[in-house]
Amino acid sequence: MRGGHTLIIAEKFDAAQRIASALSEGPPTKKTYRGIPYFEFKRNGRKYVVAPAMGHLYTVTQRAGDRSLYPVFEYTWAPRHLAERGAKKIKTIISAIEKLSRRASEFINATDYDVEGSLIGYMILKHACGGAEKKAKRMKFSTLTPEELNQAFERLMPSLDFEMAEAGRTRHEVDWLYGVNLSRALILSVEKQLKKHFTLSIGRVQGPTLKLLCEREYEINSFVPTPYWEIQAEAIIGGSRYRVEFERNRLPSLREAEAVVSACKGRTGTITSVVEKTSRRMPPEPFDLGSLQREAYRFFGYTPSRTLNIAERLYLNALISYPRTSSQKLPPTINYEAILKGLAENPSYRKLAEKVLEGGELKPVEGAREDPAHPAIYPTGKLPEAPLSKDDSRIYDLVVKRFLAAFGKPSIRLMVKVSMEVEGYKFTLNGRRIIEEGWISLYKPYAEFEEKPLPPLKQGEKVLLERVEYVQKFTEPPPRYNPASLLKAMEELELGTKATRAEIIETLYQRGYIRGERITVTDVGFTVVEAFSKYCPTIISVEFTRNLERQLYAIERGEESRENVLSEALEELKPVVEELKKAEENLGGTLSKAIQAENLRRRLVGSCPSCGTGSLVILRSRRTGKRFIGCTNFFTGKCRQAYPLPQRGRLTVSDKPCKLCGWPTLTLKLKGKRPFTFCINPECPSRRDKS
Template identity: 35%
Template sequence: MGKTLVIAEKPSVAGDIARAIGGLKKVGDHYEGDSYIVASAVGHLLELKEPAEYEVKRGKWSFANLPVIPSHFDLAPIKKSETKLNGLKKLLKSKEVDKVINACDAGREGELIFRYIMEATKNKKPIYRLWLQSMTKGAILDAFKHLRTDAQMQPLADAAKSRSEADWLVGINGTRAMTAFNSKDGGFFLTTVGRVQTPTLALVVNREEKIRSFVPRNYWEVHADFKVDAGVYEGKYFDPDFKKSSDPDLKAERLWAAEDAQKIADAVRGKKGTATETSKPSTSSCPALYDLTTLQREANSRFGFSAKTTLSIAQALYEKHKLLTYPRTDARALPEDYLPTVKEILSVVAQTSSLGKFAQKALKDNYVVFTKKIFNNAKISDHFAIIPTGQEPKSVLSEVEQKIYDLVTKRFIAVFYPPAQFLNTTRTTVVEDYHFVSEGKVMQHPGWLEVYGRTSEDSGSELVPVAKGETPLTVKSDALGLATKPPARYTEASLLSAMENAGKTVEEAELRDAMSEKGIGTPATRAAIIEGLIAQSY
């Protein structure tokens, strides 16, 4: 019986796979044993190259040479990686090898890296797919027991090649057309265009145009302080007969003339009124588990990390430390048969993490139960949500790694906790026929917020009580001059959200439906797109 050649995407992953299999020795830059050879690429080894008849020198870029639509695509080795490609070619041609396992990253890009190697080396040997969700030894060995066939992976391979060729066609033709346009008066002004890059740039430009064309509108609000025996509470004037309109600037509490606001402030000052209130219970559930985009958004909002930084940290926690599952995912759910695994992971977290007491409580109080919000096969495509693997950290994490690991672990624990419970109070104080609203929110049970350090003692904004029959006295009332504000510029967090939801804003119905679930870019590529726009000074 011959040997099986396993090709990973990176040398570090090849090392992990070799250690999991066991009994393999390092031979040059690959690992070899009686039954397996484990080798690796270093990311992409090949790239699309236009056929020679389409090559045009830089200075000749013009509309006359467009469009560039080759009848076929050639592959060219990436210069710096040629040695690695030749090494893999030699192993693939070896008579010892009778089958090949694709162990590149389990996603579209990993599939493309492997398929291009197969195409360039003209491999005819049987192919299987190792689909890794986690880099722990147990997960690797389990994946070897459930290898996917070449036929099962063909749709993903087709999608990967189609996307690569579409990117090439849009990039070459768009870039040459825009460069020709911008260089028509002389000189050479390279203007890059990309299938994902350009719509993302359009989001930023459209927002900037709204900001620059924005004309602020002045408005006024009336704020008052009311005194009762128990203390003082604040209120804001509102029009009880206000009806929403298509103008987003119009709101119940806004007045559009200074004299109207001043008139109300003067009329109620020093006067007594009546107060009525309603209290309604409300709940707040923990958000779903993280996919890559929501993790990047939260890390940007909380810590100021760029999308690229968060991805590289999460990748290190997956690949190097084996503490997180595969990070380049767009899913926020877990497989429906994953409940026993979740309990095992929480048991380890309970013993090893600073968040252990919360994991312990989740298990002890039977919070960890099956719900479709968490366990849902219909909401998983290639990969499930990012969660801890249940491994104990083998080395000390850096400060930034610890922050991302804790973020994921907290969400993983909190998602099983019950909802937080609040009592929302709305008080209306009427003075001289003018209505003022005061709102209070009191936490009654922290639920999942306990994992984030909140307790029932963090009562929130509780309103001082008004005794039955008591008439609040207006001790202070002011007309405040304010102005409407333009939309905020994008942060990386809000731009990631805009990219993710871009499909919902498309006017053409069929395209909107096609894009509604995906937006532009993928969780794995959005960070690089943003970095590219910055690098090109766009």
């Protein structure tokens, strides 16, 4: 072994600390270099230094020239502090790593084992460690538990995972080329019209995702409901009353509905058959990131990005495995028994874990999806070192119970279908009962089975249809996407990656292209999609992005080269940018109008109760610069109606009126605090209660 120490690169501070603690023979020494912490320890007589990064320290940036113009196809990789505002700390982190690498003779990349992690480590080793990427080794792990970290250290990969780093590098470069050129086209076109800067963006994944939402919005906005009639009936069987279902869910005409009611109301019929069937339902497959994000939205209303942040935190606390995974498999190598025994140490899970351990052979159910880098998300079995926050404990509980449920037995239900005939019309009565709860008992409260027991009924028994009515209903438009269903659609269409989808959705909100939990596309969002559909439809087509995504995966597998993918992407991009340049004036015109309309809509509170002709909007005083709600007739002096507003925090007009007085409400979001909704009416009882 050569002189000098071994430098281990970790992705974040928490990971560095866990790696150092796990590998050190005694407690590691925490040191700092210009405020940047790092760890030193000894193992088998050798000195090791663990240096944390802070995610990506290097980024793609323009090689030279004006950073607001386009087209731009010349780029380079540079330290983030040279390319981005507000990234000053990166400079110190890089110099700390440079200093620590000077005396190092061996290097280990211990960043997260995926495309982004591999790229982070590769760039640091290449640029901050004097080209050490060629000789560095790779540590591969899925949890930050001491056992797995030691195992990963003992079985170091002899070199970096260059294919993964290369795929990451290409993804960043392609995304930069598309993002910078197309976004600058949007920004400049608007700036020229409004003489003001607006942050707009569009990218390789953002575009098709927004188009998907626009298509749904088109369907909803041009939807014409169709009337249909539903038969609602109650039958008396053996002295008890039951709600029965008519053979057809929907009747297309009023005449048909009337005919059924007049023929069956108050008439007697007979039970024609009683069919019993047992059905088995297997446990749900283990969580990949997407299914965890969807389930967290369903039960707690957490956005996909919030769930990812929580899961990331749980991973860094060594409580769950690496969450950015597409796998639905739990290989035996994770040691089911050890995890279950660990969970049994926790009073909250003792009974459930023991039940699984006593249930015989441990064989989890698995889904079809695989990920070469990581297994499905699972709990490590370690006890939390400190009490978990509400958010963390909810996601942890979900992960633990899903893991336990994977070992559960199938749930067995008895389904009963009672068919009856009255005046030639068929009705049914459905019952269901659980015979064996199976995995449901392990996944409560996230899985429940609603029983509908029926007494023993026999063929030939008499039935009196006491109440038969028709109800007019209308077909509904397709549902709006919410963050969870959009995430699922993106997954199915292969838009983006597991690591980027949540962020793309957040960006669409931040840019003002979409709003609301039940997602509505704003006029700005529509205009962006319509403009791209007109001038360069390829950019927002799902096929284009999906193909590129597949090529990037091919690089990861070593089946495609970065050069080929980049040259194809550029070949596609260059004519598009030319088109956009030519259409700049038209594009700017329509976008500017949409932005102005959207800005006004955001500030519009409602109609003025005082003058009746103006509208209440959020305004700023010309004298003091303070914000308030005023009538649009305020500055002309026609109406002096005004209401004070809090001066700090982000205000949004809520779409729900006050429950107590019916006046408009606003939502205030202060940094680090929960959003607070208040009524603007100074006389509202809700405000009196507060004072």
